[in-house]
Amino acid sequence: MVSPSSSPPSSYRGRLAPSPTGYLHIGHARTFWTAFERAVAAGGTLVMRMEDLDPDRSRAEYAEAALEDLHWMGIRWQEGPDLDGPFAPYEQSRRQAFYLDSWRKLLRGGFLFPCRCSRKDLEAALSAPHEDAFQNNIKQEPIDDEPIYPGTCRLGNATLPDSPAHEIDGPGNFNWRFRVPDGEAIEFVDLNLGPQRFIAGRDFGDFVVWRRDGVPSYQLACVADDAAMEITEVVRGEDLLKSTARQILLYRALAFDPPAWFHCRLVTDSHGRRLAKRHDALSLRTLRQRGLTPAQILSGEMLAAT
Numbered sequence: 001m002v003s004p005s006s007s008p009p010s011s012y013r014g015r016l017a018p019s020p021t022g023y024l025h026i027g028h029a030r031t032f033w034t035a036f037e038r039a040v041a042a043g044g045t046l047v048m049r050m051e052d053l054d055p056d057r058s059r060a061e062y063a064e065a066a067l068e069d070l071h072w073m074g075i076r077w078q079e080g081p082d083l084d085g086p087f088a089p090y091e092q093s094r095r096q097a098f099y100l101d102s103w104r105k106l107l108r109g110g111f112l113f114p115c116r117c118s119r120k121d122l123e124a125a126l127s128a129p130h131e132d133a134f135q136n137n138i139k140q141e142p143i144d145d146e147p148i149y150p151g152t153c154r155l156g157n158a159t160l161p162d163s164p165a166h167e168i169d170g171p172g173n174f175n176w177r178f179r180v181p182d183g184e185a186i187e188f189v190d191l192n193l194g195p196q197r198f199i200a201g202r203d204f205g206d207f208v209v210w211r212r213d214g215v216p217s218y219q220l221a222c223v224a225d226d227a228a229m230e231i232t233e234v235v236r237g238e239d240l241l242k243s244t245a246r247q248i249l250l251y252r253a254l255a256f257d258p259p260a261w262f263h264c265r266l267v268t269d270s271h272g273r274r275l276a277k278r279h280d281a282l283s284l285r286t287l288r289q290r291g292l293t294p295a296q297i298l299s300g301e302m303l304a305a306t
Contacts, residue, residue: 010042010043011044012038012042012044012232012233013044013045013046013231014042014045014046014231014232014235015035015046015048015049015226015231015235016048016049016075016077016080017050017222017236018032018050018066019051019054020050020052020058020059020060020062020063020065020066021054021057021058021059021062022062022283023065023069023283023284023286024065024069024070024283024285025267025282025283025284026267026284026287026297027266027267028284029069029070029294029297029298030264030267030298031264032075033073033075034262034264036075036076038235045078045079046076046077046078047077047080047087047090047229048077048081048090049092049225049229050063050066050081050091050092050093051092051218051221052091052093053092053093053215053216053218053221054215055093055215058093063081065285067080067081069284072284072294073284073294073297074294079229087228092221095221098225099210099220099221099224100170100171102223102224102254103171103209103216105253106178106209106220106250106253107168111178111253112176112177112209113176113177113179113206114174114175114176114177115149115152115175115177115206115208116153116174117152117153117175146204146207147205148204149177149205149206149207151205151206153177154177154179154206171210171214174212175208175210176208176209177206177209178206178207178208178219178246178250178253179206180200180201180204180207180246180249181200181201181249182200183201184199184201185197185200186198186199186200186245186249188248189261190244190262190263191233191260191261191262192262192263192264192265193238193241193263196245198241198242200245204245207246209250219243219246219247220250222243222247223251223256224254226259227251227256227257233259233260233261233262234261234262235262235263236262236263236264237263237266238263238266239266240263244263284297
């Protein structure tokens with residue numbers, strides 16, 4: 001097992017960011033273990049942040065299980081909802097003021113427009129299924145699944161509702177989208193997967209940063225929190241590579257320094273399907289109950305039997 005360094009911490013700050021919408025599975029375990037190993041190797045700090053933004057799916061029992069399961073794996077962090085720290089609170093559900101501040105900066109910088117399209121409107125405007133909907137003829141959970149926006153409200157010049165940007169204090173009853181620079185290449189070097197390149201407007205479109213039900217998007221909350229918590233490296237799954245391109249645009253618009261990126265290969269079952277929280281048979285909780293050890297889980301030796 002890896003042991004935290006006893007030497008003074010470096011400037012490295014990594015993070016674990018589970019979403020408590022189900023029990024963690026093997027893929028989470030491997031990614032979070034990688035984040036832990038990299039923080040230890042750098043002699044830095046690891047932050048636990050609970051990404052419980054989704055009011056309909058987040059559950060306290062899943063948050064508690066995530067902390068318990070990761071401790072059982074041998075993963076340790078220095079800041080988090082169970083430890084406190086200089087950048088508390090460490091639950092996204094308690095950080096609305098941070099997200100509103102970032103939303104206002106984006107609005108006043110001219111990067112946002114309100115979108116009145118319903119989900120049904122968007123589905124009708126999209127002529128092709130999501131590129132990752134099927135893999136090996138097996139239906140998949142969408143990977144980085146926000147569809148490319150057809151530009152309905154952007155083309156209609158729906159820039160601001162009635163008032164100048166400086167007079168708008170809150171998002172109101174709108175979806176707010178970030179206006180991407182069409183045709184611009186967003187490039188970055190991933191520390192695990194190498195050079196990455198996405199074209200704004202082709203690989204991803206104007207994306208939601210605030211939902212009409214009052215909830216900030218993953219993209220906005222992630223950037224606002226990583227910047228506020230001074231995260232220097234983000235370790236997560238390769239399914240979020242396209243999200244990284246979106247987030248780089250947000251970092252630039254908000255004048256924040258982006259972290260380094262390290263995206264882990266996804267864990268798949270014996271049929272080539274990436275693991276998801278619906279695979280309860282492979283949740284850490286279930287595997288623990290079966291008597292498996294952390295070493296066995298990290299090795300993935302049980303996947304051949306699924």
